[in-house]
Amino acid sequence: MSVDRKITCEDCKEYLWIAQGGCPPDHEGTFYSGEPHTMAALKHFLFKHSEHNLKFVPEHYADYLEGYKEIDADNFKEVKR
Numbered sequence: 001m002s003v004d005r006k007i008t009c010e011d012c013k014e015y016l017w018i019a020q021g022g023c024p025p026d027h028e029g030t031f032y033s034g035e036p037h038t039m040a041a042l043k044h045f046l047f048k049h050s051e052h053n054l055k056f057v058p059e060h061y062a063d064y065l066e067g068y069k070e071i072d073a074d075n076f077k078e079v080k081r
């Protein structure tokens with residue numbers, strides 16, 4: 001079973017789903033680098049939250065994400081990259 005992975009900003013309480021898997025012992029996961037809209041969303045996320053406290057967390061941190069706003073990568077399908 002694969003585990004969702006999200007990049008989060010603790011300062012703004014936002015997160016973006018960008019990967020799956022990556023569990024021990026091999027830490028091999030799938031990063032959505034083949035999805036241009038996901039990379040556009042990630043680019044926006046990183047620049048927006050530059051110098052903020054970012055974490056890359058697996059889904060069992062669900063309690064930690066309580067109250068966080070999900071940024072939907074689908075909203076970046078029409079964004080100029």
Ligand SMILES: [Zn+2]
Nearest residue numbers: 009012049052
């Ligand atoms: Zn932030």
